[in-house]
Amino acid sequence: MSSTMSEKILARASGNDKVEAGDIIIANIDVAMTHDLTGPLAVESFEKIGADKVWDSSKIVIPFDHQVPADSIDSANNHIIMRKFVQKQGIENFYDVNVGVCHQILPELGHVVPGEVIVGADSHTCTHGALGAFSTGIGSTDMAMVFAEGNLWFKVPETNRFEITGELRDNVYAKDVILHIIGQMGADGSTYKACEFAGESVSRMSVSDRMVLCNMAIEMGGKTGLVEPDKKTIEYVEKRSKKPYKIFKTDLDADSLNIIDIDVSDLEPQVACPNNVDNVKAVSEVDQEIDQVFLGSCTNGRISDLRDAAKILKGKEIAKGTRMLVIPASREVYSKALDEGLIKIFVDAGALVSAPCCGPCLGGHTGIIGPGEVSLSTSNRNFKGRQGSPDGKVYLSSAAVAAASALEGRIVAPEE
Ligand SMILES: CC(C)[C@H](C(=O)O)[C@@H](O)C(=O)O
Ligand code: SF4
Structure with a gap:
């Protein structure tokens, strides 16, 4: 039976043989990220629901990036709240003011591998699908539930798969490609869709370029961005992570798949x-x-x-x-x-x-x-x-x- 990559990952994470677009499932979370700006509300909600201990202190990642170094008493206070939470809960992956932007450091420091379900209290969490994970942004109160239970409900999304072909001209980059796609699709052109980026142009792209595409999936309403793992993905991941991983690919005859062809050979720099x-x-x-x-x-x-x-x-x-x-x-x-x-x-x-x-x-x-x-x-x-x-x-x-x-x-x- 044919399925998309997202369906396969969500089936694995929810302990089902198969799930289909539209199904409501509960998936186990592999990585949960919150930062200095969305973290304090997650912590407050976690305490409000009477939770005491996080489900798994090794699966939570907390970077400080939005207001670093602290630029006001309020942001300094947010940092204090999060440092206390980290200490109390024994969070293993805490990155204080000196490490970097959440969506850069999660893959860089080996927190992202193919086949995982990743949630972040930040809308651009879709970036990590560039490594073949199902990765999406959630609210701080949902994050409180993830901290407590280690799982979350999802409606399995349909997939828009962008088959990108053509050699990019000089001075034209992945950013121009994704701006072009968003311009064509509109800001609501992929609402609640898993946005897969595929085709020979994507195969030629570096992992960094693929992150640019997936990062902006949310700007056309996407639930996540995804790229099927290949040799470049594996090389990137194995250099940075010791976690086991699983590779899922989309069956091109899956029912919930909508293929959109994009030719980028004549594309000019976009704005x-x-x-x-x-x-x-x-x-x-x-x-x-x-x-x-x-x-x-x-x-x-x-x-x-x-x-x-x-x-x-x-x-x-x-x-x-x-x-x-x-x-x-x-x-x-x-x-x-x-x-x-x-x-x-x-x-x-x-x-x-x-x-x-x-x-x-x-x-x-x-x-x-x-x-x-x-x-x-x-x-x-x-x-x-x-x-x-x-x-x-x-x-x-x-x-x-x-x-x-x-x-x-x-x-x-x-x-x-
Ligand atoms: C602060 C955070 C909630 C926000 C997001 O979710 O995306 C920010 O990172 C952004 O880019 O607007
Ligand atoms: S889009 Fe990225 S860099 Fe900008 S605020 Fe959000 S997480 Fe930070």
């Missing part, structure tokens, strides 16, 4: 324009000056992004009147960027380089934009007020477009 992620245009159609450029986040703050940007910025200077913030997504990325001389390139170009954190991505921390200001960001959301003032504007792009635009002070594509 999502204010104030919606699906308001996507080719960079060549956009004429816009910018005040701030942000290179970072769980979408495009990886070493490959920093390399792409540094190649463009090397020996040049950021335009007067434009500021650029570079925030590596993790300590590992930061350290590699130091070793490779990328940080020097950024500093010499006039960029501000900060320690790993979410940064201006959600406008709650550092690098907030003011009224009338325009930000070009490599992150994943550009809703009204996302990076600060509701009268500011946010555009989204690849790291390469961000770097080229920082040099010009306006949104431009990197030169071929």
Whole structure:
């Protein structure tokens, strides 16, 4: 009997031989993540339901990333609440202010392997499907139940499988591909669907690029993003994790599968324009000056992004009147960027380089934009007020477009 990857993973996790899209199941959770911003409410709810001990202190991962280092008494307090919880519950995987953004460090530190069910109190938890897991965002109160019981109910989703073909042109990246797909599908074009990314273009992509695709599945309403594990996945996982894993693949004749063909051979660099992620245009159609450029986040703050940007910025200077913030997504990325001389390139170009954190991505921390200001960001959301003032504007792009635009002070594509 044919099934999708999501159905197979959820069948395994719920102890069923087979589950079908639409079924309500209870799945055992392999990894549960909450961070400094959503953690305190999960802890409060955990205590409110009278729970005493977490179900498995080795399966919970708690990174601090949204407001690090603490930028207010409130965030310092959130950190204190979480550190106390970690200590009291003996949580084994706690990453304080010096490690990095949750969706970067979970795979990097070996917490994600194929075939698992992963939940995170953060909407971009779908990122981890890039390694062949079923990974999704949940609310803090659901997380309290997971902490207590180790399981959660799910409605098994149908699958939208994007068969991506064609060789990407120079200066066109996974970010351009996913922006293009979201532009085509619309912000609600995959609501509650498992979004699988497949096809020869995805096979050619690195694990990092696949994370970019899966990270933004939620921006078209997806329940999760997924890529079938291959040699690259296994290589990545075996280098980083000692956990056993199981590989599941989609049967192409599964009933709940909807295949969508995407040809990317003529794709130009893309940009999502204010104030919606699906308001996507080719960079060549956009004429816009910018005040701030942000290179970072769980979408495009990886070493490959920093390399792409540094190649463009090397020996040049950021335009007067434009500021650029570079925030590596993790300590590992930061350290590699130091070793490779990328940080020097950024500093010499006039960029501000900060320690790993979410940064201006959600406008709650550092690098907030003011009224009338325009930000070009490599992150994943550009809703009204996302990076600060509701009268500011946010555009989204690849790291390469961000770097080229920082040099010009306006949104431009990197030169071929
Ligand atoms: C703070 C958190 C709840 C939020 C999310 O869930 O996505 C944030 O990470 C974001 O990107 O908007
Ligand atoms: S980098 Fe942005 S999108 Fe990613 S977890 Fe942080 S706030 Fe959310």
